Amino acid sequence: MLKGVLEGCVLQIVAQHETYGYQLVQELRAVGFTDVIGGTIYPILQKLEKKSLIIGKMKPSPEGPSRKYFSITPDGRAELTAFLRDWQEINNNVKRIFKLGGEE
Amino acid sequence: MNKEDTRTKLLRDETNKLRKQLKEPNAIFFDDLRSYLITSGIFYAEEDVTEQIYNVCLDLIEAQENGQTAKEYFGKDSRKLANSMIKNFKKASLREMINITCIPIGIFWLITFFSDFANPGTLKINILEYFLMAVLSVALTCIVFSLVHKSVYLSEDNIFRKSKTAGFILGTAFFASFVLLFSAISFWTPAFLTIRIIYPYDTILILALAVVFVTWIISSKQIYLYPITPFVVLIAIVGIIQRIPVMVAAIGADNVKYLAIGAAVIGFLANIIWTRIQVKKVAND
Numbered sequence: 599m600l601k602g603v604l605e606g607c608v609l610q611i612v613a614q615h616e617t618y619g620y621q622l623v624q625e626l627r628a629v630g631f632t633d634v635i636g637g638t639i640y641p642i643l644q645k646l647e648k649k650s651l652i653i654g655k656m657k658p659s660p661e662g663p664s665r666k667y668f669s670i671t672p673d674g675r676a677e678l679t680a681f682l683r684d685w686q687e688i689n690n691n692v693k694r695i696f697k698l699g700g701e702e
Numbered sequence: 703m704n705k706e707d708t709r710t711k712l713l714r715d716e717t718n719k720l721r722k723q724l725k726e727p728n729a730i731f732f733d734d735l736r737s738y739l740i741t742s743g744i745f746y747a748e749e750d751v752t753e754q755i756y757n758v759c760l761d762l763i764e765a766q767e768n769g770q771t772a773k774e775y776f777g778k779d780s781r782k783l784a785n786s787m788i789k790n791f792k793k794a795s796l797r798e799m800i801n802i803t804c805i806p807i808g809i810f811w812l813i814t815f816f817s818d819f820a821n822p823g824t825l826k827i828n829i830l831e832y833f834l835m836a837v838l839s840v841a842l843t844c845i846v847f848s849l850v851h852k853s854v855y856l857s858e859d860n861i862f863r864k865s866k867t868a869g870f871i872l873g874t875a876f877f878a879s880f881v882l883l884f885s886a887i888s889f890w891t892p893a894f895l896t897i898r899i900i901y902p903y904d905t906i907l908i909l910a911l912a913v914v915f916v917t918w919i920i921s922s923k924q925i926y927l928y929p930i931t932p933f934v935v936l937i938a939i940v941g942i943i944q945r946i947p948v949m950v951a952a953i954g955a956d957n958v959k960y961l962a963i964g965a966a967v968i969g970f971l972a973n974i975i976w977t978r979i980q981v982k983k984v985a986n987d
Contacts, residue, residue, distance in 0.1 A: 620761035623775070636761060636776040637783025640754070644790035656753075663716060665760050666753065 606681035607631070608642050612652050613670040613678055618659075619643065622668075643668060651677050706749045706798075713752045720759045724766060731772035731780065732762055734854050738784050741851035744802050744843060747792040754787060781855040806839035809930065812915065816908070816934055817888065819941035820962045825904035831891040838887065842880060849876075905945050912938040929976035933969030940965040 604626075611617060611625055619639055626634045646652045651674035654666045670678070717736075724732055736755050758776075765775035777783045794802065814835050819825055856863040862872065899907060912934060919927045940962045943949045950958055 618761070619757060620764045620775075623761075635774075635783075636758070636765075637780065637786070638777070640758065641783075641786035641790050644754070644787065648790060648792070659760075663720065663760065666757050 602681075603685070604631070604634070604638070605642055605646065606678070606685060608639070608646065609651065609670065609674055609678045609681065612646075612668050613675065616657075616667040616669045618665050618667050646674070649673075649677075710749045710752045713749075713756045717752070717756045717759050720756075720763060723763050724759075724772075728762055728766050728772040731776070732759060735776070735780055735784055738781070738851060738854040739787065741847045741854070742784075742788040742791070744847055745794045745799055746788075747794045747798065750792040754791070803840055806843045807836045809927070810835045810839035812911070812934065813930070814888065815911070816937040816941070817966075819904065819908050820937050820944070820966065822944050822958070824901070825899040825908075826893070827897040827899070828891055828893050829895040829897065830893075831887060834887045834891060835884075838883060845876075901945050905942055908938055908941055925980070929973045929980065932972035932976075933966070936965035936969045937962075 607626060608622065611622060617625070619636060622643075623634055623636055623639050626639070643652070643654070647654055647668070650671055652668045653671050654668050656664045657667045659665045659667075721729065721732060735758065739751055739755055742751075762772050762775065765772065773780075811832055814832060815827070818827060853862065861868045915934060916931060918924070919931060940958075943953065944958050944962065953961065
């Protein structure tokens, strides 16, 4: 489930702006996913690209040689909308359970 | 070279240049990861694998510049993480698969053909022998890839990591088994279906093959095939001499036999020495 959440978060970041592996890891760590490592992110990026939810293009980077930047595709946007809907539902269900637990 | 091959070569060259920016522990980490990913299988899209490695190298350099070690950035269990990457590699296209399979088969067939040509008398091509050689060449390629792949992340207490002698013994045993198998196929394959090519067509064919082969490896800069060139050229020369009656009469039939053996030995030694030089050069680069 956590992996699915991470995939959703990666999609959301890529939807906001074009990014690459290292930058993505830093952004995820900055928002609190401190355990996230490159080794977890590369397979997710590969998987999302394979499903055509994101697209990678080699572009010159400001720091030096060209590197692969990822951007979201229309299919990726649809998947992101579905993820947000599912996430809100799970979030509400979890909140409801904990609220009930608190009342008992 | 087509567009994909050219891009793959560019990415590989660029990665080699970038790798020099990595400091010692990070460079070792990257080398292991690269070897592990490259040898993960012969049927993955080479362009995709090379591109992933290039991007990982760039990210490791950036992590290093920001004070992180490769292990901190990529993760401690690099083998497990690399396996997750391998699962998502794109499969090679049919053209790529044919190319990958054809290279070892082509080399083995060429050596077998030139060896057949070095024998005196009418050139005989044993179809079953060539089929077995094709199977052996593909099997050998897969085994070598698998052995290198498995040797990258050996545990600390593994005998091959602890002792260089164990690795040497295994390597020698493997090489000896391969030579034995190659010789067994060459000498004992029954001649169920044999094609005979008579003089002068055999000489014309071998001359054409030798010229095409040497021109192809030089023009397309197939560096890894350079070491077998002396073997092919020497055997072709001796084979041609054996088939020209005037030359046999001038040199003497017995001397021609020794010439053939000598050419094969010199060609084989040149192959080993040249390969060693190439391996050292790649290691130093």
